[in-house]
Amino acid sequence: MDRAGFATELWEGNGHPVLFAERRASTPQARTVLIYGHYDVQPVDPLELWESPPFEPTVRNGEVFARGAQDNKGQCFYSVAAVSAIVAMSQEIPLNIKFVVEGEEECGSANLHKLVQTYADRLRADYVLAVDLGYHSKLKPGVTLGTRGIGTFTVKFRGATSDLHSGTHGGVVINPNHALVKVLSSLRDDDGTINVPGFYDGISPLPDDVHERLNFEFDAAAFASETGAKPLGGERRFSPVERAWTRPTLEINGIGGGYTGEGFKTVIPAVATAKLSCRLVADQDPIRVVRLVKEEIVRRAPEGIDVIFPESDQAGHPVQCNPRSWAVRATHRAYEEVLGREVGYIMVGGSIPILAELTQVSGGELAMVGLGLGSDNMHAPNEHFGLDRFRQGFLIVGRIIELLAKSQA
Amino acid sequence: MDRAGFATELWEGNGHPVLFAERRASTPQARTVLIYGHYDVQPVDPLELWESPPFEPTVRNGEVFARGAQDNKGQCFYSVAAVSAIVAMSQEIPLNIKFVVEGEEECGSANLHKLVQTYADRLRADYVLAVDLGYHSKLKPGVTLGTRGIGTFTVKFRGATSDLHSGTHGGVVINPNHALVKVLSSLRDDDGTINVPGFYDGISPLPDDVHERLNFEFDAAAFASETGAKPLGGERRFSPVERAWTRPTLEINGIGGGYTGEGFKTVIPAVATAKLSCRLVADQDPIRVVRLVKEEIVRRAPEGIDVIFPESDQAGHPVQCNPRSWAVRATHRAYEEVLGREVGYIMVGGSIPILAELTQVSGGELAMVGLGLGSDNMHAPNEHFGLDRFRQGFLIVGRIIELLAKSQA
Numbered sequence: 001m002d003r004a005g006f007a008t009e010l011w012e013g014n015g016h017p018v019l020f021a022e023r024r025a026s027t028p029q030a031r032t033v034l035i036y037g038h039y040d041v042q043p044v045d046p047l048e049l050w051e052s053p054p055f056e057p058t059v060r061n062g063e064v065f066a067r068g069a070q071d072n073k074g075q076c077f078y079s080v081a082a083v084s085a086i087v088a089m090s091q092e093i094p095l096n097i098k099f100v101v102e103g104e105e106e107c108g109s110a111n112l113h114k115l116v117q118t119y120a121d122r123l124r125a126d127y128v129l130a131v132d133l134g135y136h137s138k139l140k141p142g143v144t145l146g147t148r149g150i151g152t153f154t155v156k157f158r159g160a161t162s163d164l165h166s167g168t169h170g171g172v173v174i175n176p177n178h179a180l181v182k183v184l185s186s187l188r189d190d191d192g193t194i195n196v197p198g199f200y201d202g203i204s205p206l207p208d209d210v211h212e213r214l215n216f217e218f219d220a221a222a223f224a225s226e227t228g229a230k231p232l233g234g235e236r237r238f239s240p241v242e243r244a245w246t247r248p249t250l251e252i253n254g255i256g257g258g259y260t261g262e263g264f265k266t267v268i269p270a271v272a273t274a275k276l277s278c279r280l281v282a283d284q285d286p287i288r289v290v291r292l293v294k295e296e297i298v299r300r301a302p303e304g305i306d307v308i309f310p311e312s313d314q315a316g317h318p319v320q321c322n323p324r325s326w327a328v329r330a331t332h333r334a335y336e337e338v339l340g341r342e343v344g345y346i347m348v349g350g351s352i353p354i355l356a357e358l359t360q361v362s363g364g365e366l367a368m369v370g371l372g373l374g375s376d377n378m379h380a381p382n383e384h385f386g387l388d389r390f391r392q393g394f395l396i397v398g399r400i401i402e403l404l405a406k407s408q409a
Numbered sequence: 410m411d412r413a414g415f416a417t418e419l420w421e422g423n424g425h426p427v428l429f430a431e432r433r434a435s436t437p438q439a440r441t442v443l444i445y446g447h448y449d450v451q452p453v454d455p456l457e458l459w460e461s462p463p464f465e466p467t468v469r470n471g472e473v474f475a476r477g478a479q480d481n482k483g484q485c486f487y488s489v490a491a492v493s494a495i496v497a498m499s500q501e502i503p504l505n506i507k508f509v510v511e512g513e514e515e516c517g518s519a520n521l522h523k524l525v526q527t528y529a530d531r532l533r534a535d536y537v538l539a540v541d542l543g544y545h546s547k548l549k550p551g552v553t554l555g556t557r558g559i560g561t562f563t564v565k566f567r568g569a570t571s572d573l574h575s576g577t578h579g580g581v582v583i584n585p586n587h588a589l590v591k592v593l594s595s596l597r598d599d600d601g602t603i604n605v606p607g608f609y610d611g612i613s614p615l616p617d618d619v620h621e622r623l624n625f626e627f628d629a630a631a632f633a634s635e636t637g638a639k640p641l642g643g644e645r646r647f648s649p650v651e652r653a654w655t656r657p658t659l660e661i662n663g664i665g666g667g668y669t670g671e672g673f674k675t676v677i678p679a680v681a682t683a684k685l686s687c688r689l690v691a692d693q694d695p696i697r698v699v700r701l702v703k704e705e706i707v708r709r710a711p712e713g714i715d716v717i718f719p720e721s722d723q724a725g726h727p728v729q730c731n732p733r734s735w736a737v738r739a740t741h742r743a744y745e746e747v748l749g750r751e752v753g754y755i756m757v758g759g760s761i762p763i764l765a766e767l768t769q770v771s772g773g774e775l776a777m778v779g780l781g782l783g784s785d786n787m788h789a790p791n792e793h794f795g796l797d798r799f800r801q802g803f804l805i806v807g808r809i810i811e812l813l814a815k816s817q818a
Contacts, residue, residue, distance in 0.1 A: 043674050049571075107672050134577075148576065152673050161637030162458075163789040166660045167557065167759025168543075170688050171601075171643030171652040173636055177661035178597060185594035188587060192580075227582055228570030230713035233677075234580030243580040251575045252586035253667045253676055260665035260682050263516050264561050264723060265452050267662055267788055268642075273669050279579050304639035314673060350576025379676055380572040 001099070004084040011119060015111035016040060016103025020122065023087070023097045032096035033404050034125035034362050035083075035397075036355070037076040037132055038105035041068040042379045049381035063384040070376045070385035072132045076101060078393035079131045079369075086398055095405040098125060102354065105132070108152065108314025109354035116354070116361045125364040127327040127404055130355055131397065133348060133370030137222065141339055142346030143332045144368035145210050146245070148279040149318035150351035151286035152253075155297055156308040157183075157272045163258075164268040174304040176272035177257040183300045184274060187250055187293070192235040194250045196296045202283035206246060209323055213345040216241040226375045245347035249279040250293065279349060286315035316353025319366065327367035327404070334399035338392055369397065410508070413493040420528060424520035425449060425512025429531065432496070432506045441505040442813050443534035443771050444492075444806075445764070446485040446541055447514035450477040451788045458790035472793040479785040479794035481541045485510060487802035488540045488778075495807055504814035507534060511763065514541070517561070517723025518763035525763070525770045534773040536736040536813055539764055540806065542757060542779030546631065550748055551755030552741045553777035554619050555654070557688040558727035559760035560695035561662075564706055565717040566592075566681045572667075573677040583713040585681035586666040592709045593683060596659055596702070601644040603659045605705045611692035615655060615729075622732055622754040625650040635784045654756035658688040659702065688758060695724035725762025728775065736776035736813070743808035747801055778806065 001008050006021040019039070024030075044054040044067050052058040057066035068074065083097055100123065102112045116123060135141040157176040164173060189195050205211070218240045223231055231240040238247050257272025259265030278289050290313050301307045321328050323345065335343040359366045371389040372378060410417050415430040428448070433439075453463040453476050461467040466475035477483065492506055509532065511521045525532060544550040566585040573582060598604050614620070627649045632640055640649040647656050666681025668674030687698050699722050710716045730737050732754065744752040768775045780798040781787060 042676075043668065043670065043672070045668070045670075046572075106675075150576070150675070152675070154673070159638045162786060162791075163455075164636060164638075165759060165788040166658070166662055166686055167559070167688060168653070168757065168783055168787070169636065169642075170658040170660050170686075170758055171656055172632070172640050172649045172758070173638045174642040175660055177664050178593075178642075181590040181594045181661065181664070182597075184587075185590045188591075223581070227573060227578065229568045229573075229582045231581050232711065232713040233578075233583040233587075240581045244577070247580055249575070249579040251579050251584055251677060252590065253575055253674060254669040254678075255586050255590070255667060255681070256665045256669035258661065258663035258684070259452060259454070260663040260684060261452065261454070262720075263452070264563070264684055264686070264720075265662060265788065266515075266559070266561070266686055267451075268660060269663075272664070275667070275669060275673055277575055277579075277673070277675055279576060302641065304641040311671075311673075348577065349579055349581070350574060374577055377571060378577070379574045379674065382571075 001080060004087045011115050013111040013115050018103065018112055018115055019099065019101040021099040025094050025096050026092065027094045030094045030096050031126040031404065032098060032124065033127040033129060033401065034098045034100060034123060034364060035079055036128060036130045036358060037079060037101045038072045038103065039076065039101055040103045040106050041071065042106050046381060051382055062388065063386050065382055065384045067383055069383050070372045071378045071383065072105065074385040074390065075131050075370055075393060078390050079397045082394045082397035083401065086401055093405050095401065097401070105352060108316065112354050113357065116357055120361050123358065123362050125362040128359050128362050128364045128366045129369050129400065130352055130366065131369045132352055133368045134372030135370065136346045137373065140344065141335060141341070142344040143328065143335055144348055145213065145323055145345050146320040146347040147318065147355065148281055148349055148351050149284060149286050150277060150279055150314065150316045150353060151290040152275070152277040152314040153290050153294060153309055154273065154275050154311045156310055157301065158270060158306040158308060159304060160270045163270050166266045166268045169268055173268060174302060175268045176305060177269060179302050179305045180257060180272040180274060183297055184252055186300055187296070191237065192233065194248070196293050198292050199289060202285060203248070204282045210320060213323055214347065215344055244349040246281055248281055248284060251277050253277050279351065281318050284318065286317060290315065314353060316351050317356035319355045319359065321366050321368060325365040327365035330403035331367040331369060331400055334396045334403060337399055338395040369400065410489060413496045420524050422520040422524050427512065427521055427524055428508065428510040430508040434503050434505050435501065436503045439503045439505050440535040440813065441507060441533065442536040442538060442810065443507045443509060443532060443773060444488055445537060445539045445767060446488060446510045447481045447512065448485065448510055449512045449515050450480065451515050455790060460791055471797065472795050474791055474793045476792055478792050479781045480787045480792065481514065483794040483799065484540050484779055484802060487799050488806045491803045491806035492810065495810055502814050504810065514761060517725065521763050522766065525766055529770050532767065532771050534771040537768050537771050537773045537775045538778050538809065539761055539775065540778045541761055542777045543781030544779065545755045546782065549753065550744060551753040552737065552744055553757055554622065554732055554754050555729040555756040556727065556764065557690055557758055557760050558693060558695050559686060559688055559723065559725045559762060560699035561684070561686040561723040562699050562703060562718060563682065563684050563720045565719055566710065567679060567715040567717060568713065569679045572679050575675040575677045578677055582677060583711060584677045585714060586678060588711050588714045589666065589681040589683060592706055593661055595709055596705065600646065601642065603657070605702050607701050608698060611694060612657070613691045618732055619729060623756065624753055653758040655690055657690055657693060660686050662686050688760065690727050693727065695726060699724065723762060725760050726765035728764045728768065730775050730777060734774040736774035739812035740776040740778060740809055743805045743812060746808060747804040778809065
């Protein structure tokens with residue numbers, strides 16, 4: 001970025017530092033684009049399921065296999081490459097370009113959360129490009145119009161002060177594993193409805209101009225080949241795509257208590273742990289929702305169990321783009337030109353925790369960019385990203401910059 | 410044992426070998442005692458909770474801290490030491506002494522299960538001493554009259570072929586963690602009753618001559634200081650001691666699915682796992698009970714979840730001693746003489762999987778011996794056994810041998 005004429009700096013804070021880079025146009029009336037990405041990745045375990053080491057990128061069948069290949073190092077890479085190429089080709093771009101690349105997207109963006117307030121002036125922009133998204137499918141690509149929000153927390157159920165023998169104490173002490181499965185099970189009804197009072201508050205239908213652009217058709221064959229699973233999770237009364245884009249969730253992302261290794265250990269664990277996340281939509285407030293779920297867990301935990309919330313929570317608001325904005329229209333046009341086919345609109349079930357706040361602080365129009373596919377094993381073993389998509393991403397980001405540098409069409 | 414004049418041999422099989430040792434009396438009409446113990450131990454994790462390394466015995470406050478200090482290497486040690494001492498003191502004991510020390514007590518005794526049939530003739534005995542028990546408390550010691558049986562199994566719930574992103578797929582795919590907590594939760598009612606049809610078949614009250622010797626008083630203070638927990642597990646309509654000694658259980662000894670490490674991983678795991686055990690009483694058949702629970706889990710698993718039972722089960726029948734037998738009376742007398750106080754009778758909630766079969770094959774009277782305490786952290790971090798109890802065990806086993814060598818009183 002130095003070579004491309006950017007002034008770079010690291011914003012330190014209490015966590016992983018944030019890379020901020022800026023290149024000012026010589027025309028004083030130039031507009032500003034702020035490009036967002038992140039350099040942190042998800043944990044790699046279970047490591048034994050990786051076919052090549054997660055931090056040694058390996059190309060197989062035209063795909064780069066590595067943790068972060070898609071999410072989000074790969075997409076950062078083509079964004080920086082595109083901007084560098086434009087700078088190399090034409091020293092004079094009538095657009096101020098800023099990058100903000102954080103290191104805590106996967107764990108709630110706590111550091112950037114504080115830094116956006118400290119550096120609010122530096123983050124002012126007319127357009128925000130969040131290059132951390134997907135495009136649905138190669139045959140039916142789409143530009144993303146919204147993400148779900150997220151709230152996460154960890155809960156521990158403690159019974160005894162130490163693990164106990166399940167012969168001596170079985171049937172006498174309360175087993176935290178049983179208490180935990182009972183309480184977690186009660187949080188969702190059999191039809192998938194989340195059984196926490198107030199959980200659904202703040203949900204409203206999509207705006208008409210978003211809804212009319214979206215295609216809610218479910219590609220059962222693609223889903224089956226991607227996941228090997230049946231689309232039977234969540235709220236039964238909504239279709240799979242409605243559930244992924246427009247409905248909240250409560251998921252047990254991790255549960256653990258006692259011995260689950262090879263063989264058997266006849267133990268009653270002192271502690272059982274669960275990690276839960278809620279995906280949120282519309283005006284659901286992640287901090288409020290996490291508080292409601294926690295309160296309900298405490299209320300339903302049986303006598304004899306201490307309920308502990310040992311880690312700090314993560315929270316990010318849902319985000320929706322304005323499909324009539326120049327940022328989104330330029331993005332859509334760039335996709336159609338580069339991909340050479342009709343491009344629709346999509347939403348995604350995932351979350352970018354800082355995006356709502358970053359957009360608000362910048363004062364700009366948000367557009368979402370990216371070429372991820374559901375089959376990329378993002379967050380899972382054997383994450384990968386195609387060489388074809390590195391090229392497409394490079395061209396799309398370049399074309400968006402060109403369009404944003406022009407007056408609006 | 411060689412030095413004490415025993416002929417020793419290893420019985421190989423498909424698992425850990427069994428040590429068999431035999432010392433014949435010169436008098437042909439001598440009776441035979443068979444002493445049972447085991448050299449295998451429970452897994453040591455969570456390793457970080459041990460205050461000294463589990464396989465480096467360390468003495469603190471008069472207690473030996475090590476995995477197996479009590480269960481069962483420590484108790485094997487004083488048994489062998491006692492017999493060796495008797496042999497050293499008097500070359501002529503009118504009793505044939507056999508030891509059978511196995512290596513799979515903690516995982517179901519599969520190898521010995523087969524070997525008891527192969528070596529049935531060698532295992533013939535008039536008395537069987539199972540030196541793998543406890544004595545309740547130092548102030549109110551008791552001789553054990555029965556153990557619960559056990560059946561264990563592992564179950565896996567599989568959804569997708571690989572871990573999935575809980576943003577992209579949350580609310581769409583079925584989450585194996587949710588399916589597992591729902592099914593496991595359903596196996597026990599709120600009052601602790603196990604909700605599996607047929608589970609309670611075969612349960613009958615204790616025989617009168619056992620029941621009348623037992624004291625079902627619950628020592629709440631000892632329980633609290635030992636466990637730090639409340640006695641609120643199991644079936645509510647029975648008292649804590651009744652539950653531990655005379656009622657069956659269904660415990661989740663381990664549960665695991667997804668990410669439970671530090672931080673957060675927004676994953677929907679492909680697989681969730683649970684390890685379950687049932688403690689059984691009276692004439693409950695462990696193989697039948699495990700089959701019933703498994704069938705119920707399969708029946709209740711939701712569509713879209715594959716239920717897999719990946720490991721071999723463990724099973725052991727409940728055992729009850731005859732309190733009027735010479736084996737039990739001699740044992741009780743030895744306890745009172747060595748401990749110098751009144752000794753009662755107890756039962757234990759734990760299991761020794763091979764004991765029912767070993768007793769039956771031997772044709773002998775069973776007595777149970779041991780000086781374990783509930784506070785020994787058996788099966789848990791920081792297992793320990795007192796130097797005072799090494800001495801008591803040495804004297805008790807020696808005295809039982811002396812008494813059994815005499816005619817019955």
